[in-house]
Amino acid sequence: MQFIFLRSFILLLFITPLIAHTQTRDTLKKDTVNTKQLKEVVVTGTRTPKSLQQVPIPITRITSEEIKKKGLVRLNEVLSEQTGMTILDDPHGQGIQIQGFDPAYTMILIDGLPLIGRSTGILELSRITTNNIDRIEIVKGPTSSLYGSEAMAGVVNIITSDPAKGASAGLTTRYGTNKTADLSLNSAYRNDKFYISGFANRYSSGGYTLQPSSGLPTVSPFEGYTLNAKSSYKIDAQTTIKLSVRYYTNDQDSKYLVDNRYAAGTGTEKDFNIAPVITHHFSDKLFSTLQLYRSTYKTNSDVRYTDDQSIYDQTYFNQTFNRAELQNDYSLRDNLKLTAGAGGQYESVEATRYEKLQSFTSGYGYFQADWLPVKKLDIIAGGRYDVHSVYKSQFSPKLAVSYALSSKFTLLGSAGKGYKAPDFRQLYLNFTNAEVGYSVFGYEEAAAGIARLQQQGQIESILIDPSTLQRLNAESSTAFNFGYRYKPNSKLYWTANLFRNNITNLIETAAIAIKTNGQSVFSYFNLNKVYTQGIETDLSYQLFKPLQIGGGFQYLEAYDQDVLNQIEAGKVFTKDPVTNLTKEIRRSDYGGLLGRSKYTYNIRINYLDEKTGINASVRAIYRGRYGYKDADGNGIVNRSDEYTKGYVLVNASLSKPFLKDAFRVQLTSQNLLNYKDSQVILNLPGRLIYAGVTYNFNKTN
Amino acid sequence: MNKLTTLSLAFGSAFILLASSCSKNNDVVAPETSKLTTKTVADLDGSTTTIYYSLSTGTQITGADTASTKWDIKFKGTSLFINGGTSGTGTTQAQIVSSTFETLTAAPTADYKTDANGTPAISGWYTYTNTTEPQHAILTVPGKIIVIKTSDGKYAKVEMISYYKGNPNTTTAEFANLATRPASRYYTFRFAYQGDGTTNFK
Numbered sequence: 085m086q087f088i089f090l091r092s093f094i095l096l097l098f099i100t101p102l103i104a105h106t107q108t109r110d111t112l113k114k115d116t117v118n119t120k121q122l123k124e125v126v127v128t129g130t131r132t133p134k135s136l137q138q139v140p141i142p143i144t145r146i147t148s149e150e151i152k153k154k155g156l157v158r159l160n161e162v163l164s165e166q167t168g169m170t171i172l173d174d175p176h177g178q179g180i181q182i183q184g185f186d187p188a189y190t191m192i193l194i195d196g197l198p199l200i201g202r203s204t205g206i207l208e209l210s211r212i213t214t215n216n217i218d219r220i221e222i223v224k225g226p227t228s229s230l231y232g233s234e235a236m237a238g239v240v241n242i243i244t245s246d247p248a249k250g251a252s253a254g255l256t257t258r259y260g261t262n263k264t265a266d267l268s269l270n271s272a273y274r275n276d277k278f279y280i281s282g283f284a285n286r287y288s289s290g291g292y293t294l295q296p297s298s299g300l301p302t303v304s305p306f307e308g309y310t311l312n313a314k315s316s317y318k319i320d321a322q323t324t325i326k327l328s329v330r331y332y333t334n335d336q337d338s339k340y341l342v343d344n345r346y347a348a349g350t351g352t353e354k355d356f357n358i359a360p361v362i363t364h365h366f367s368d369k370l371f372s373t374l375q376l377y378r379s380t381y382k383t384n385s386d387v388r389y390t391d392d393q394s395i396y397d398q399t400y401f402n403q404t405f406n407r408a409e410l411q412n413d414y415s416l417r418d419n420l421k422l423t424a425g426a427g428g429q430y431e432s433v434e435a436t437r438y439e440k441l442q443s444f445t446s447g448y449g450y451f452q453a454d455w456l457p458v459k460k461l462d463i464i465a466g467g468r469y470d471v472h473s474v475y476k477s478q479f480s481p482k483l484a485v486s487y488a489l490s491s492k493f494t495l496l497g498s499a500g501k502g503y504k505a506p507d508f509r510q511l512y513l514n515f516t517n518a519e520v521g522y523s524v525f526g527y528e529e530a531a532a533g534i535a536r537l538q539q540q541g542q543i544e545s546i547l548i549d550p551s552t553l554q555r556l557n558a559e560s561s562t563a564f565n566f567g568y569r570y571k572p573n574s575k576l577y578w579t580a581n582l583f584r585n586n587i588t589n590l591i592e593t594a595a596i597a598i599k600t601n602g603q604s605v606f607s608y609f610n611l612n613k614v615y616t617q618g619i620e621t622d623l624s625y626q627l628f629k630p631l632q633i634g635g636g637f638q639y640l641e642a643y644d645q646d647v648l649n650q651i652e653a654g655k656v657f658t659k660d661p662v663t664n665l666t667k668e669i670r671r672s673d674y675g676g677l678l679g680r681s682k683y684t685y686n687i688r689i690n691y692l693d694e695k696t697g698i699n700a701s702v703r704a705i706y707r708g709r710y711g712y713k714d715a716d717g718n719g720i721v722n723r724s725d726e727y728t729k730g731y732v733l734v735n736a737s738l739s740k741p742f743l744k745d746a747f748r749v750q751l752t753s754q755n756l757l758n759y760k761d762s763q764v765i766l767n768l769p770g771r772l773i774y775a776g777v778t779y780n781f782n783k784t785n
Numbered sequence: 786m787n788k789l790t791t792l793s794l795a796f797g798s799a800f801i802l803l804a805s806s807c808s809k810n811n812d813v814v815a816p817e818t819s820k821l822t823t824k825t826v827a828d829l830d831g832s833t834t835t836i837y838y839s840l841s842t843g844t845q846i847t848g849a850d851t852a853s854t855k856w857d858i859k860f861k862g863t864s865l866f867i868n869g870g871t872s873g874t875g876t877t878q879a880q881i882v883s884s885t886f887e888t889l890t891a892a893p894t895a896d897y898k899t900d901a902n903g904t905p906a907i908s909g910w911y912t913y914t915n916t917t918e919p920q921h922a923i924l925t926v927p928g929k930i931i932v933i934k935t936s937d938g939k940y941a942k943v944e945m946i947s948y949y950k951g952n953p954n955t956t957t958a959e960f961a962n963l964a965t966r967p968a969s970r971y972y973t974f975r976f977a978y979q980g981d982g983t984t985n986f987k
Contacts (some may be wrong), residue, residue: 152940427900514946582872623894657928661956666885666927697911715956717926763918 093152127196128221128241130454130464131230132413132423140486140496140661141579142224142565142620148245151214153690154700155737155752155776157258157266158287159192159242160209162220165703165735167636167686169222172679173767177208181581182224184616184642184680185237189504191227193241195328197359198234201381201403207651211355212683215256215268216283217729224620226402226502227464229482232448236561236587237501244314244328245271246458247281250784258752259598260774263290277318280334285310285401291337292769294762302338304765308353322365324611330357338387342519347396349387356380371416376774379405401435403508417454421777423466425449437515439529442508446472450451459531460488474511474528478503478559492572496565502585503560509593510556510608522603524593527556532540534597537605550607557610575626582616611644614677625689634688642677658716658723675711675721681730683708689728697741705733712764733768748778792895796944817985818982827971828835828950829860832970835858840933840941840978852937858943860972863923865907865945870899875983879906882930882942892932892940892984907931909943917944919961923948940979947973 098391124136129143134147143350146162156162157282160178168182179187189200189328190207192212199207214220220242227235253271255759258264272281288307290652292478294299309332316326332355339348357379365667380403387397393613409427432443452466482500489495505675506527513526531550567581587699597602613774618641624634648671650656685709691700708730711721721727734757739750751774826842826910829836837856846856854875859866868875876898882889899907910929914922933942946952947959959965966981977986 273797339864510953654888657883657885659925659927661954664955666930666944668888713917715914715924717924718928722954761883767800 086090089212097329100543102463102524105366115712115774123416126221127243127542128193128223128239129227129410130423130452131425132527133197134454134596137326137569138463138486140462140546141498142496142567142583143577144222144622146220146222148214148217148219148658151217152778153737153739154701154703154735155258155739155750155774157213157215157256157268158210158295159212159214159220159240160674162214163222163240164733165686165705166687167622168224168330168684170681170684170707171767172206173436173765174206175766176203176209177385179206181211181679182237183585184618184640184677185585186679188507189234189502191231191235191239193231193239193371194330194357195244195356195359196241197375197377197407198231198377199355199611200379200403201358201383202352202507203506206759208743210287211284211308211334211353212242213266213268214242215285216244216265216312218243224581225498226480226482226500226561226563226585228478228502229468229500230450230452232468232470232480233478233503233505233558236504236559237585244283244312246316246568247274247279247378248782248784249274250782252780252782253782256776258750258753258774258776261772262290262292264772264774266776275742276754278316281316283310283314283620294760294766298341300341301337303341303769304337306334306336307670308332309754310544324363325364326361328357331355338381338385340387342389342396346390347387348390349385349396351383351385354380354382354689358613371413373411375407375409375411377409379406387568388433388606395698399436401433401437403433403435406430423450423452423454425451433512438508438512441533442512444473444508446470464488467639470505470507475506476555478505478560492570494569496567496569498565499563501560501562503558505558506556506608507590512646520603521599521601523599524608525608526594527553527608530596534605537597537599542599542601543605544598544602544676546597553596553607553768554610556591556608557589559587559589559591561585576623577625578621580619580621582619583619585615585642587614587616592613593783615645616640616677616680619652620708630692630694632688632690632692634690635686637685638683640680640684641683642680643674644677644720656718656720658718659667661723661725669718669720669722675727678711678713678721679734681708681710683730697745699739702736704735705735707731707733711771728761728764731761731765732757733759750776750778789879793833796892801902802839805955806850819983819985821977821986822980823975823977825946825975827973828951829864829974830940830970830971831972832968836972840943841937841939841980843978844917850854857933857935857941861971862970863911863913863948864905865931866900867906867912867933871902872900872905877936878934880932881907881909881930882932884930885928886930886942886977889932890977890985890987891944892934892942897932897934919966921953921963922955922960924955931974939982940984940986941976943974943976945972947971 147239166424224238248570256268256579258266268285270283291301291305294302311331314328317422334353359377414422426449434439434441448470450468452527464484480501484498486496511526563585570578590608593606595604620638622636686705688703709727737752755770837851841855866872867877869877925945933941950967952973
């Protein structure tokens with residue numbers, strides 16, 4: 085099936101441009117600053133289109149124009165420059181930290197539908213190209229009341245672009261450091277009733293190493309493809325059907341040194357999504373959407389010793405996600421809109437590290453009322469109830485209010501609950517590390533796993549009897565957000581938000597038994613209680629016509645409540661690095677959770693010369709020091725050698741249009757100051773320079 | 786050691802004088818009889834041999850005496866043993882208490898263990914860093930105060946300070962570099978030994 089899909093796809097890509105021969109302006113030019121932000125509509129915060137200024141929860145909207153001006157092509161590049169967002173360096177991939185939450189707590193959506201395929205909770209953001217999008221919407225704070233599990237820190241929704249009328253096509257390329265190449269082709273046709281669009285992207289890199297003497301890559305060479313097709317047909321004035329299909333595949337080499345032997349191989353990743361939708365206006369007041377969605381995610385890796393080709397590691401991982409959902413939007417009165425939806429999901433996973441195919445079934449219903457009792461006041465109340473085959477049912481309510489003090493100044497506040505269900509790993513993992521010898525069992529596997537090891541005589545002592553294990557519950561949070569949006573004129577836009585998240589039942593591993601080899605057997609428990617709080621603010625200002633400046637800042641605190649209690653009780657200690665004598669830790673010594681920078685900020689400058697169309701953009705992104713390890717053996721971050729240094733990344737881009745904007749040449753640099761920390765920060769390869777060309781054409785009949 | 790005793794006695798009496806002079810209620814306070822000795826031992830060289838150590842005399846025990854009850858604690862690589870159970874002929878017991886050295890003012894009265902096969906009374910006093918920086922290092926864990934009840938029923942508290950010669954700062958680049966890291970199995974520790982048979986560490 086995939087082959088047919090591919091063939092028709094290529095056909096689509098190459099035929100449509102032939103119809104087109106007149107040129108159109110590059111999308112960049114559309115972004116004349118004065119008309120910008122007048123009618124900005126967002127959909128992610130309420131699952132209905134709503135004006136950005138009015139929506140009562142923290143939401144950021146990044147347009148395709150902004151992304152193109154900066155010369156960025158992958159989602160990780162885009163999000164890393166956003167205020168209040170930090171890309172984490174992790175061996176399992178580049179994920180996003182929002183309001184102090186780990187990447188596992190932010191849902192990644194494409195056109196409102198969740199992406200699956202997370203390695204230990206992290207969804208690799210460079211999997212997602214931003215060349216075919218209209219905008220990205222980011223909601224901060226729990227959004228489980230609409231999206232269910234995972235949307236505890238927030239939601240990143242990538243909204244792909246709908247084609248312009250007529251026939252259009254385009255080509256975007258970028259090539260540079262580390263042989264990193266990004267190539268996109270798109271073409272589309274649209275008339276009043278129908279559109280079809282195709283998009284293909286190739287993203288590859290030669291990888292890099294931060295330890296050249298080791299002969300091993302830090303990031304191995306890879307080659308990935310994204311294919312995306314969308315089509316829509318208006319059956320009549322009331323009814324529209326839509327289909328979108330997305331396919332992503334990536335091959336990455338790998339090379340390791342294991343006990344003085346080299347092992348090398350290839351890993352393949354495949355992600356396939358298909359989403360048919362039908363929408364129908366039953367009346368002026370009632371609008372319904374029936375959506376089906378299937379997503380599969382597969383990985384496969386085969387790593388062998390290079391000397392005798394014997395197997396070092398062979399793994400596979402197959403995950404599926406299926407959903408049917410019906411949403412009804414009903415305008416009861418002009419000032420009261422109701423949204424109600426219900427859906428069912430079936431998910432499964434089959435992998436090397438699982439005993440057998442494991443599956444979840446779940447159902448949910450959600451409801452939302454959007455009420456404007458007076459014009460200035462917008463109240464949104466809603467909730468979602470999730471019923472699940474394996475863990476306890478969840479209710480996630482939310483209340484959000486915005487009040488326009490004036491047409492320029494809006495106050496917003498919200499309170500809500502978020503949750504994250506135990507994932508397949510935490511429930512079903514059955515894994516023994518071949519080199520070190522420890523074992524990890526998911527909650528559902530623990531009893532059987534221990535029994536099996538006991539039978540094999542591998543258990544020295546049981547620490548916690550598996551039959552007494554508490555059923556694993558979802559992690560949950562209660563969150564409060566309070567802030568404002570200030571837009572006195574078309575030149576200035578200023579937002580601020582205070583946030584607090586109280587998180588309970590965090591799932592952690594703990595030892596349940598000791599093996600005869602001295603290693604532990606681990607399982608998962610609802611253990612920790614943590615909180616995050618802080619303030620975030622962002623401002624952009626059109627200083628004079630060609631020059632726009634902006635900046636953002638976040639102050640963040642993220643602490644483990646149990647550690648705080650222990651410090652209070654005088655039970656946490658450190659060693660003085662000079663004398664190596666034990667000292668008691670005070671509250672002010674505690675650096676909080678790993679990987680959280682207290683201070684982050686960014687500064688942005690964009691210069692657009694109207695006459696020549698030359699656009700220059702420079703951004704500086706500062707990430708304050710953060711704890712990355714425990715060196716003194718007390719399990720927490722407190723001593724200065726347990727922190728990284730703070731650092732600044734400077735990214736810049738210069739572009740010039742030709743041939744009435746149809747053709748654009750761009751020079752881009754990331755990490756211009758060449759900042760590196762080869763010991764700790766592995767996702768910073770140093771200075772990257774890219775050159776790119778974009779060509780667009782469009783013919784309106 | 787006599788100096789230390791005198792010093793601690795002097796400090797003790799000074800404190801009592803001060804305390805009683807401030808107190809309105811001039812009760813007669815029993816004279817201080819504590820026989821607490823405190824000592825820091827630097828760079829006990831265990832690089833070639835196993836070290837047997839007596840806390841009551843503050844000296845290393847060698848020769849035939851290593852088979853007697855004269856020693857209290859034994860250092861062998863990263864393993865610490867006490868003179869009892871599977872490790873010696875004595876009846877020494879120990880436990881680990883979470884505290885700073887100074888704030889542990891009395892030994893616990895219960896929950897002591899002696900050495901058994903595979904489960905020594907003293908464990909968890911160090912961490913091995915493996916591949917995290919500084920790599921392959923033995924670092925003493927903060928807040929692990931070893932309380933020992935010796936074969937003749939006396940109490941002592943011990944804090945392990947360093948596993949490396951010269952008690953180096955383990956956060957430096959020099960220590961992280963395996964080529965310039967000082968030699969291991971040189972034990973630095975401090976202890977307080979209460980000779981009067983009470984649990985008092987004041």
